[in-house]
Amino acid sequence: MKKSNTWFWLFLAPVLFALFAVVLLPLIYGIYYSFTDWNGITSSQFVGLKNYMNVFQTDSFMNALWFTVKFAVLSVISTNVIGLGLALIVTQKFKGNNFLRTVFFMPNLIGGLILGFIWQFIYIKAFAAVGNMLDVASLKTWLATPGTGFWGLVILMSWQYSGYIMVIYIAYLENVDRELIEAAEIDGANIWQRFIHITLPMIAPAFTVNLFLTLSNSFKLYDQNLSLTAGGPYNSTQMLAMDIYNTAFSSNQMALAQAKAVIFFAIVAAISLTQVYFSKKREVEL
Amino acid sequence: MKKKWFVAMLSLFLIFALSACSSSGSGSSGGKVTVDVFQYKVEFKNQFAHLVSQYKKVHPNVTINVTTVGGGSDYGAALKSKFASGSEPAIYNIGGPQDLHDWKGKLADLSDTQAAKDALPGTLAGVTEGKVVYGLPYNEEGYGLLYNKDVFKKAGIDPASIKSSADLANVAAELDQKKAQLGIQAVFAFPVKEQWVTGLHSSNVFLSPEFGENVSNAYKSKTVSFKYGQQFKQYIDLQQKYSVQPTASMDYATQVEQLFSNGKVAMIQQGDWVSTTIQGIDKNFEKNNVGLLPIPIDGYKTDSIPVGVPMYWAVNSNKDANTIKAAKDFLDWMNTSSQGKSIVLNDFQFIPAYKGYDASKIQDSIAKEVYSYAQKKKTIGWIFMGYPTGWGMNTLGADIQQYTSGKMSWNALEKDAENAWKTNRGQ
Structure with a gap:
């Protein structure tokens, strides 16, 4: 027993070391820098909580926070609804459902930056072309107004992640015991009742996983945001990650950005943990 | 059992890989000197490598490693x-007074180089403190309103007749009326999304006069007043x-590539750096069809274009004396030796920022025009490197994005910009 314990730690050591070096150490450094007047090159003195006070006085951070929350709520809902819908479709028995699974999953294989540029082309060029043909003015100004920028991001996010989320739902849907559904059918439950009362509770763990994934992904979104709108027009579609990056590298206020990043980390951690806690409670054990 | 061994070997390998990342650096030993260059200009990466290999032939003892990271803010990060x-580089780039302040203590004095003595008057303003020079200019760049000569000819408009903003407005109105017969979509392509085009370049034209066209004045100023705000x-x-x-x-690509290069608009505000892009689409268009107009400022200059230095070479003062000497020598060789000069002019296609170049050899047409403006001293100094x-x-x-979307009045824009300047400089 003792021997295998040494092996256990020995095998784990490289991973633990890597985790410490690339995750924990930078985190500790980052928290330390957020209390100084670091400018990216040198840090000369300790300034206490000054950076944290400044964070809440800058409009850009609060705007970005509000924008990100709106975005996260909408994209979590739409991604999960679409993902579950797709999963329900491809778990039906018909020809070509494997092909459809592949197709729906495909967007997730394209990198976020490239996706952003593809959708930028669709919104600006393709939408405008259709708008010119049908003479619909509202199709010609996509991404030029804050509203279209927001919906553009939500659509992009749903399109990219639905397929991924679908795969997880499929795994759980196929594990639902046929006997339970047949029993309910014999008891006279219709298709809707069977879905609500049998299938949904049985795939509750999938919700836990998927809500966590979509929630944290939409909060941390950066590359799609950068390539699709770059925060424009007039910084109205700037999400938290981008605001932090811009504070650090274009305004050169590294320490302030570090403080924002620490707050950002706390927010994402708090939201994700509460969500996992509450979703876990809803899961049924058989 | 085999699998276990494999995993053990793999983890060992990973540990080695991790620890191997931290050795290598520049320095000098036994007469051999290594100079690491960290520079921003992606466009001339290959030509720069060629220059380095030429230098290597004359100076076999010096090894120069070039790393290129491109594009404005990314380079700084x-x-x-x-x-x-x-692993600090020996030669890197700084942009102006703000960088000078931020990197102070890591900048070597370059006053004794030949290049500093040969630099054209005014080009060192942003990187000099007292009498000490900390940077050497890359080149000069200039911008203004690029116009499609063909469209102007067809419309019967003489570009030389534009002498005030009213003239410019009349020309725009006239072109707009004839746009169907001229085959253009609109007169201008105005890339409000590109904040550097509006917030840096356009604003520079109208803010430069109030700072005496001197970047250091802008950098030291506690306020900005939009003296030519109406214009x-x-x-x-x-x-x-x-x-x-x-x-x-x-965006930039739509403005320059899709619209201007394809003859879909008559005028855009851009500079000589678009030459290569336009050449990539239509070589003849770039050669024969692109002209440069000044942006008129009523009540100030109406016939001048903004010309300035986009970036400077700097040498890291933390390096040992040999490396610093080699770095300075390399920069001198590039900018002042006859071999270096010919590469700078013909291969880099730079508008030289140093004395002693045969300017008639400048190849691309916009650069030629910029240079002729500079020769006639019809220039406006670049000051946007001195903005907060x-x-x-x-x-x-x-704010300009908000203004053009109708979300903000011009007065509010000026107020907001003035306040932001003041807050930033107040600290």
């Missing part, structure tokens, strides 16, 4: 990480009115 990682407003209004819409989502950090793009550029 990459340079900081490079310094933080411990600035007219210029923005004019482009917004006659541009291809929507402007808020128009982030002010030009994130404050003014974003």
Whole structure:
């Protein structure tokens, strides 16, 4: 027993070391820098909580926070609804459902930056072309107004992640015991009742996983945001990650950005943990 | 059992790989010197490598390693990480007074180099403190209103007749009326999305006069007053009115490649750096069809274009004396030796910022025009490197986006920009 314990730690050591070096150490450094007047090159003195006070006085951070929350709520809902819908479709028995699974999953294989540029082309060029043909003015100004920028991001996010989320739902849907559904059918439950009362509770763990994934992904979104709108027009579609990056590298206020990043980390951690806690409670054990 | 061994070997390998990342650096030993160059200009990467190999032939003892990281803000971020990682480059780039302040203590005195003595008057203003020179200019760049000569000819407009903003407005109106017969979509392509075009370049034209066209004055100034704010407003209004819409989502590629290079618009505000892009689409168009017009400022200069130095070479003072000497020698050789000069002119296609170049050899047409403006001293100094950090793009550029979308009045824009400047400089 003792021997295998040494092996256990020995095998784990490289991973633990890597985790410490690339995750924990930078985190500790980052928290330390957020209390100084670091400018990216040198840090000369300790300034206490000054950076944290400044964070809440800058409009850009609060705007970005509000924008990100709106975005996260909408994209979590739409991604999960679409993902579950797709999963329900491809778990039906018909020809070509494997092909459809592949197709729906495909967007997730394209990198976020490239996706952003593809959708930028669709919104600006393709939408405008259709708008010119049908003479619909509202199709010609996509991404030029804050509203279209927001919906553009939500659509992009749903399109990219639905397929991924679908795969997880499929795994759980196929594990639902046929006997339970047949029993309910014999008891006279219709298709809707069977879905609500049998299938949904049985795939509750999938919700836990998927809500966590979509929630944290939409909060941390950066590359799609950068390539699709770059925060424009007039910084109205700037999400938290981008605001932090811009504070650090274009305004050169590294320490302030570090403080924002620490707050950002706390927010994402708090939201994700509460969500996992509450979703876990809803899961049924058989 | 075999599998276990494999995993053990793999983890050992990983540990080695991790520990191997931290050795290598520049320095000198036994007469051999290594100079690491960390530079921003992606466009001339290959030509620069050629220059380095030529230098190597004359100086076999010096090894020069070039790393190129391109594009405005990315370079600054990459340079900081490079310094933080411990492998500091010997030669790097700084942009102006703000960089000079930030990197102070890591900048070597370059006053004794030949290049500093040969630099054209005014080009060292942003990187000099007292009498000490900390940077050497890359080149000169200039911008203005690029126009499509063909369209102007067809419309019967003489570009030389534009002598005031009223003239410019009349020409724009005339072109707009004839746009169907000229085959253009609109008169201008106004890329409001690109905050550097509006917030840095356009604003520079109208803010430069109040700082005496001197970047250091702008950098030291506690306030900005928009003395030529009305003229600035007219210029923005004019482009917004006659541009291809929507402007808020128009980017550089749409402006230069899709619209201007394909003859879909008559005028754009850009500079000599677009030459290579236009050449990539239509060589003849670049050669014969692109002209450069000044942006008129009523009540100041109406016949001048902004010309300035985009970036400077700097040498890291933390390096040992040999490396610093080699770095300076390399920069001198590049900018002042006859071999170096010919590469700078013919291969880099730079507008030289140093004395002693045969300017008749400048190849691309926009650069030639910029150079002829510079020769006639019809220039406006670049001062946007002296703006408070982030002010030009994130404050003014974003405010102009709000203004052109009708979300902000011009007065509010000026107020907001003035306040942001004051807060930033008050600290």
